Amino acid sequence: MIRLRGVSKTYPDGTTAVRELDLDVERGELVCLVGPSGCGKSTTLKMINRLVEPTTGTIEIDGHDVTDGDPVALRRGIGYVIQQVGLFPHQKIITNVMTVPLLLGESKSFARERAGELLTLVGLDPARYADRYPHQLSGGQRQRVGVARALAANPPVLLMDEPFGAVDPIVRGRLQDEFLRLQRELGKTVVLVTHDIDEAVKLGDRVAVFADGGRLLQSDVPARLLGFPVDDEVAAFVGAERGLRRLSVTAIDPSLVEPLDGVPASSLGATVEVGASLEDALALMLRDDRGMVGVTDGAKFVGVLTPAGIHRALRESLRA
Numbered sequence: 214m215i216r217l218r219g220v221s222k223t224y225p226d227g228t229t230a231v232r233e234l235d236l237d238v239e240r241g242e243l244v245c246l247v248g249p250s251g252c253g254k255s256t257t258l259k260m261i262n263r264l265v266e267p268t269t270g271t272i273e274i275d276g277h278d279v280t281d282g283d284p285v286a287l288r289r290g291i292g293y294v295i296q297q298v299g300l301f302p303h304q305k306i307i308t309n310v311m312t313v314p315l316l317l318g319e320s321k322s323f324a325r326e327r328a329g330e331l332l333t334l335v336g337l338d339p340a341r342y343a344d345r346y347p348h349q350l351s352g353g354q355r356q357r358v359g360v361a362r363a364l365a366a367n368p369p370v371l372l373m374d375e376p377f378g379a380v381d382p383i384v385r386g387r388l389q390d391e392f393l394r395l396q397r398e399l400g401k402t403v404v405l406v407t408h409d410i411d412e413a414v415k416l417g418d419r420v421a422v423f424a425d426g427g428r429l430l431q432s433d434v435p436a437r438l439l440g441f442p443v444d445d446e447v448a449a450f451v452g453a454e455r456g457l458r459r460l461s462v463t464a465i466d467p468s469l470v471e472p473l474d475g476v477p478a479s480s481l482g483a484t485v486e487v488g489a490s491l492e493d494a495l496a497l498m499l500r501d502d503r504g505m506v507g508v509t510d511g512a513k514f515v516g517v518l519t520p521a522g523i524h525r526a527l528r529e530s531l532r533a
């Protein structure tokens with residue numbers, strides 16, 4: 214869906230922000246660009262919607278070179294979410310969300326109806342929030358309006374620059390979960406910039422790690438990035454905790470669950486569902502101070518996971 218080939222950007226002052234970048238994003242895929250401050254992540258994103266023109270290379274969306282045609286029209290067809298949201302302060306929430314459909318020539322009544330649906334979709338009841346102004350919302354709520362506005366034109370592609378960066382960690386976690394749920398429903402092609410490796414491995418189908426000077430070091434699914442960093446630079450960036458981080462990106466595999474021998478199921482306490490993460494399983498084990506946790510598949514009890522089982526599951530997850 215998005216294809217970058219040999220893309221570089223050198224700003225007029227001589228700063229090379231991005232160097233010879235090749236990157237592919239499949240349709241419906243969520244790719245996170247992650248790396249230290251100043252490594253060229255935002256520049257890469259802005260080249261995709263032509264807020265910044267590349268110095269060299271080509272960028273295609275759905276087979277069309279983005280440099281053909283009008284950049285303003287291009288941007289209207291791509292959702293863009295930024296950290297400071299960029300809502301119009303003197304316009305009501307509903308009007309903010311209606312902006313792009315109106316620019317695209319939709320009728321006012323259609324745009325209003327669509328904006329109401331989108332506010333509901335991002336968890337803001339229009340009856341309560343539509344007529345408020347941005348300063349009458351919390352940071353997390355404003356961020357949701359930003360997402361609703363970016364979705365308003367139903368763009369196939371969403372570009373998100375630190376979309377959850379401006380809120381506290383608890384709200385951020387909630388917004389991430391909501392966004393993942395939304396994305397499972399909508400299946401947009403998303404490129405999301407973050408400096409937070411935990412956010413990247415939580416949200417990304419694939420994670421692209423950048424280094425200073427806009428060099429792409431590794432682009433991989435989270436489990437492989439954490440399990441097999443290609444070099445010391447990536448290993449240093451993903452951190453010494455990468456083993457722990459793998460727990461959160463690895464789902465419980467029902468084929469690796471052990472049968473329950475001689476232990477009454479009733480003595481197991483809390484159970485986890487197949488498909489939950491190994492981190493969820495370990496968290497319950499430690500919380501309840503037990504050496505195992507029961508695993509269920511709907512109403513069916515499928516067995517138990519032990520610490521050794523978790524270790525085995527982590528190893529197996531890298532074989533695929």
Ligand SMILES: Nc1ncnc2c1ncn2[C@@H]1O[C@H](COP(=O)(O)OP(=O)(O)OP(=O)(O)O)[C@@H](O)[C@H]1O
Nearest residue numbers: 224226228230249250251252253254255256257408
């Ligand atoms: N308009 C500009 N003119 C000159 N240099 C710029 C311009 N915009 C960005 N840069 C430089 O390009 C490099 C990459 O910047 P960019 O904003 O893409 O990084 P980033 O990875 O998104 O950083 P951060 O995580 O801090 O937002 C930096 O060295 C930055 O100073």
